[in-house]
Amino acid sequence: MLAGAALLGALLLVSVVIPPSTRGPRDSASNIPTSTTTVAPTTTPAPTTSTTTTTTTTTEPPYDGWVDPETSGTRWGETVEGLLTFRGNPTRTFYGEGPIPEQPEIIWRFPDSPMCSPSSSGGEVITWCGTGWTGQPSIFEKDGRIWTAFGAYSRAIHVLDADTGERILPDFPTGDIIKGSVTIDPDGFPLLYTGSRDNFYRVIALDRDEQVELWKLSASAVSPTLWNNDWDGAGLIIDDHLFIGGENSQFHIVKLNRGYDPDGLVSVDPELVFNAPGWDDELIGAVGRNVSIENSVAISGNTVYFANSGGLVQGWDITGLTDGVEPTRVFRYWAGDDIDASIVIDDEGMLYVGVEYERGTERSRTEGQVIKLDPSRPDDPRVWGVDARPRLDSGVWATPGIVRDLIIVPTDTGEILGIDRATGEVRWRKQLPGPTWSSPVIVDDVWIEGDCSGVLHGFDVSDTTIDPPELWSVELGGCIESTPAVWRGHIVVGTRSGYVYGIG
Ligand SMILES: [Ca+2]
Ligand SMILES: [Ca+2]
Numbered sequence: 001m002l003a004g005a006a007l008l009g010a011l012l013l014v015s016v017v018i019p020p021s022t023r024g025p026r027d028s029a030s031n032i033p034t035s036t037t038t039v040a041p042t043t044t045p046a047p048t049t050s051t052t053t054t055t056t057t058t059t060e061p062p063y064d065g066w067v068d069p070e071t072s073g074t075r076w077g078e079t080v081e082g083l084l085t086f087r088g089n090p091t092r093t094f095y096g097e098g099p100i101p102e103q104p105e106i107i108w109r110f111p112d113s114p115m116c117s118p119s120s121s122g123g124e125v126i127t128w129c130g131t132g133w134t135g136q137p138s139i140f141e142k143d144g145r146i147w148t149a150f151g152a153y154s155r156a157i158h159v160l161d162a163d164t165g166e167r168i169l170p171d172f173p174t175g176d177i178i179k180g181s182v183t184i185d186p187d188g189f190p191l192l193y194t195g196s197r198d199n200f201y202r203v204i205a206l207d208r209d210e211q212v213e214l215w216k217l218s219a220s221a222v223s224p225t226l227w228n229n230d231w232d233g234a235g236l237i238i239d240d241h242l243f244i245g246g247e248n249s250q251f252h253i254v255k256l257n258r259g260y261d262p263d264g265l266v267s268v269d270p271e272l273v274f275n276a277p278g279w280d281d282e283l284i285g286a287v288g289r290n291v292s293i294e295n296s297v298a299i300s301g302n303t304v305y306f307a308n309s310g311g312l313v314q315g316w317d318i319t320g321l322t323d324g325v326e327p328t329r330v331f332r333y334w335a336g337d338d339i340d341a342s343i344v345i346d347d348e349g350m351l352y353v354g355v356e357y358e359r360g361t362e363r364s365r366t367e368g369q370v371i372k373l374d375p376s377r378p379d380d381p382r383v384w385g386v387d388a389r390p391r392l393d394s395g396v397w398a399t400p401g402i403v404r405d406l407i408i409v410p411t412d413t414g415e416i417l418g419i420d421r422a423t424g425e426v427r428w429r430k431q432l433p434g435p436t437w438s439s440p441v442i443v444d445d446v447w448i449e450g451d452c453s454g455v456l457h458g459f460d461v462s463d464t465t466i467d468p469p470e471l472w473s474v475e476l477g478g479c480i481e482s483t484p485a486v487w488r489g490h491i492v493v494g495t496r497s498g499y500v501y502g503i504g
């Protein structure tokens, strides 16, 4: 017991001594449909002289699992039209829908004065303005309007009309800044899911005169925890379950039990059904105790993938979850350094991983900072790796973007890599004012990228073999760390100068 108490003391000590996380990244998540393709029976009218009638029926059964890998790149769900979580779907590969404005300009700016708040970490207080990493707004259609919702360094959740920037609902204050991206319920329940640095991950109702908190999960609700209590990741909502990683270094699954109360107002009755440390002894031995989960979990097939600040990429099998079977870890790969970018999964189930270079480990040099993994080969998953570490404290914070045969990966120095998805060959390099932490958004062959001088660019990626030519740019002012949201003629993005912009 003494040893246990000493260990606990050491853990508490460790959990307090945290460097100001000015360089932490963040993310968001989405929803799920089952895909059903039914080919109607083809009946050939029988000629009067014929003695046979041929009927051909081909029915592809619905996907029998959590997330059909073939939904990579597509909108998640049929119920709510919009971009509902960080990177729009469970494989973090949906960017929104066009059209993209041909000559975009600022339509509105929110709010009247800059959104700034102090936030303390490790005893140091820093004032944060605007929105940061990952900070991707959700944008969706509801009640005949286009809504946009985001958390900000105002410490609040804002819900606006995407056409005007006017508030649809009063702001919802939390106790600290919000870095991550919100998730909107994909099944049509008027619910918003968000983390805050105030230690809670919340479920908020959007069907009343103001935003109302229905439930919150504390970062200290589970044990053991390591490192911190922020929630940068965006949850995924699938089949009434919430999947979310925390900076407490644990992975959580919550059964939401969504419904409506007798007055017709949305309700939840959540139950934490599973949690597990995102670390193991081998990882702690290699990197120490900074193993927070800051990326947004991704799901393909029946496997939940995420990584942590210790560089551990892992997959957890959730096949039997609804039957009470505990998830088990089925995939483990160590990249050598902090992974805050979300894992991106293509339609073949391949993982694309962006890695920072902060610790300078030998493993970082052998594996690279952009890595393709094949989880069907758990003993030897690395397909290729690309180096992106010109100096210590570099590498990748942005979540990679897939466009057909190309992977676009912004790096910390402002150099953006266009990588052949199959071979790992770097086809082109583009230099923008860094750091570039904003994740690529690609809609209708237009790649939208924010840089740290405050310029939002549109590039033509119709030819993936060449350095994409610029189509337009919009000057916003303030470093663009956040990922833009795109929906049917609207672009919404925040900057570190204090504002969020509607562009059309
Ligand atoms: Ca963080
Ligand atoms: Ca880091």
Ligand SMILES: [Ca+2]
Binding pocket: 024, 025, 292, 294, 308, 309, 338, 339, 340
């Ligand atoms: Ca980290």
